[in-house]
Amino acid sequence: MANKKAWKKMREVCIVGVGLHKFGRWPDKSVGDLVRVAMQAALADAGAEFKDIEAGFSGRVQNITGTGQAVFGELGQRGILIDNVEKACASSSTAVRIATWVIGAGLYDVVMCTGVEKMQRGLVTAGGGGPGAPFSYLMGMNLMPAEYAMRARRHMADYGTKAEVFGQVAVKSHKNACMNPMAQYQIDISLDDVMKARLIADPITLYMCSPSTDGASAAVLCAKEVAHRFKGQPITIAGWASGTPEYHPRSVGGDVAEGFIARLAKEAYDLADVGPEDIKVAQVHDAFAPGEVFAIEELGFCKAGEGGKFVWEGKADITGEHPVNTDGGLESRGHPMGATGIAQMAEIVAQLRGTAGPRQIPGNPKVGLTHNVGVGGCNVFVFKK
Amino acid sequence: MTQEASPRKQKPLKPGIFSMPEKPGEKPHLVASKCSQCGTYFYPQRVVCLNCGTETLKEAPLGGRGKVYTYTIARQQLPGALVKVPYAIAIVLMEEGCQVHTVITEDYEKVAVDQDVEVYFEKVSEDAEGNDLLSYKFRAVKG
Numbered sequence: 001m002a003n004k005k006a007w008k009k010m011r012e013v014c015i016v017g018v019g020l021h022k023f024g025r026w027p028d029k030s031v032g033d034l035v036r037v038a039m040q041a042a043l044a045d046a047g048a049e050f051k052d053i054e055a056g057f058s059g060r061v062q063n064i065t066g067t068g069q070a071v072f073g074e075l076g077q078r079g080i081l082i083d084n085v086e087k088a089c090a091s092s093s094t095a096v097r098i099a100t101w102v103i104g105a106g107l108y109d110v111v112m113c114t115g116v117e118k119m120q121r122g123l124v125t126a127g128g129g130g131p132g133a134p135f136s137y138l139m140g141m142n143l144m145p146a147e148y149a150m151r152a153r154r155h156m157a158d159y160g161t162k163a164e165v166f167g168q169v170a171v172k173s174h175k176n177a178c179m180n181p182m183a184q185y186q187i188d189i190s191l192d193d194v195m196k197a198r199l200i201a202d203p204i205t206l207y208m209c210s211p212s213t214d215g216a217s218a219a220v221l222c223a224k225e226v227a228h229r230f231k232g233q234p235i236t237i238a239g240w241a242s243g244t245p246e247y248h249p250r251s252v253g254g255d256v257a258e259g260f261i262a263r264l265a266k267e268a269y270d271l272a273d274v275g276p277e278d279i280k281v282a283q284v285h286d287a288f289a290p291g292e293v294f295a296i297e298e299l300g301f302c303k304a305g306e307g308g309k310f311v312w313e314g315k316a317d318i319t320g321e322h323p324v325n326t327d328g329g330l331e332s333r334g335h336p337m338g339a340t341g342i343a344q345m346a347e348i349v350a351q352l353r354g355t356a357g358p359r360q361i362p363g364n365p366k367v368g369l370t371h372n373v374g375v376g377g378c379n380v381f382v383f384k385k
Numbered sequence: 386m387t388q389e390a391s392p393r394k395q396k397p398l399k400p401g402i403f404s405m406p407e408k409p410g411e412k413p414h415l416v417a418s419k420c421s422q423c424g425t426y427f428y429p430q431r432v433v434c435l436n437c438g439t440e441t442l443k444e445a446p447l448g449g450r451g452k453v454y455t456y457t458i459a460r461q462q463l464p465g466a467l468v469k470v471p472y473a474i475a476i477v478l479m480e481e482g483c484q485v486h487t488v489i490t491e492d493y494e495k496v497a498v499d500q501d502v503e504v505y506f507e508k509v510s511e512d513a514e515g516n517d518l519l520s521y522k523f524r525a526v527k528g
Contacts, residue, residue: 140468149457202458373417
């Protein structure tokens with residue numbers, strides 16, 4: 001875990017601008033086309049120009065090599081540092097974490113981070129079949145939703161959780177996305193629609209799965225002490241934690257390894273000097289709907305085993321005590337893997353600034369959180385205004 | 386049954402996933418790594434112990450019995466996989482304490498958390514020379 005004393009000695013880092021390219025399917029647009037729009041939106045939001053950017057960190061998962069050089073090249077060739085960052089579905093939040101180091105240490109004042117993905121329709125598979133495929137793939141075990149489904153099944157056995165509560169996550173996400181013009185899907189669906197949809201990996205149905213998505217996200221970050229140069233209202237990165245699951249034989253492992261999010265949440269809360277009760281809005285990694293229930297529990301919004309009830313009773317709704325995935329989450333906003341982390345942050349920035357429009361949570365929220373997982377590596381961030 | 390004349394060989398689908406019998410009458414079995422220091426088992430085999438960090442792991446057979454830690458029923462076909470939906474994917478906690486990830490095709494609808502299961506070996510494919518390629522699977526312990 002990060003050394004708190006060292007963190008407190010670093011300069012405060014904030015986000016002054018965020019931008020997205022609308023998530024969806026964009027077969028006629030290149031990766032550069034998608035990110036350019038997101039970067040221009042982030043610069044406009046910050047009131048910054050590309051010449052203000054001193055370094056760039058680019059998150060992407062598939063075909064990442066050279067992406068950063070190409071996408072930043074869309075706006076100009078100014079000789080700046082550009083790094084490509086890959087941490088599966090947590091790539092762009094990792095880019096932001098790296099930006100906090102270089103700004104916090106005083107090496108750079110203003111940095112832009114981006115995320116992008118153009119995905120194939122259908123299942124995300126590691127390679128596909130054929131004699132060269134690994135054993136676990138050939139034997140049908142590398143089904144991505146199976147990981148979430150297996151932890152869901154264990155949750156159901158341990159706590160009596162009903163499959164319908166996972167369905168309710170999808171209902172809420174879709175409802176929230178109807179108020180988000182940047183989301184991939186604006187479709188209001190009922191619990192009945194979710195539960196009667198095609199089963200993918202029991203208890204996960206089609207509507208409980210994040211879609212494949214094309215999209216891009218960007219954020220302008222700077223040292224708090226230079227934020228006055230920009231018009232965008234700064235939102236401070238108050239703390240973060242990042243890590244991977246510890247070895248335990250009684251665990252599903254991977255993205256949904258039991259206990260590791262709780263550990264990271266504690267670390268992030270400690271750096272930010274907050275507790276779970278202070279988190280007024282959270283964007284969590286619901287690649288599959290049960291993921292939201294596990295995250296709600298491990299982030300400490302309720303006790304272990306009560307996450308389903310929490311969602312069922314509306315406590316994660318926009319009007320609830322801990323609104324979660326106010327922009328529709330991965331399920332309905334869409335999940336262009338490399339772009340997801342910064343898209344989550346863009347929503348927290350909007351909510352804390354009070355500019356989230358029809359999906360704005362009430363009560364002038366001051367603290368928000370993002371939880372972004374990529375193949376068993378997780379970034380938890382706490383933001384303050 | 387047209388190739389009776391040349392007896393087929395049986396091989397694991399991928400090397401190292403289990404051990405084929407060397408003498409008549411023996412059965413195939415899963416081969417794990419067991420730490421000589423702390424006694425922890427791992428499957429599949431590995432070099433460094435995740436529990437105590439030493440490199441004293443030795444090959445050790447697994448008895449083949451365990452309980453379902455958790456499972457799901459796969460309904461979406463993985464393109465190119467040898468197992469066809471529907472089937473169960475399960476994590477089995479073996480009596481030796483390690484996990485084995487498996488598919489369950491026999492009575493997959495009856496799989497449940499904490500169910501007692503045992504390993505068996507079944508042909509899942511053939512290689513270019515016409516040999517049978519076997520995989521392990523699990524099924525409910527009968528009786």
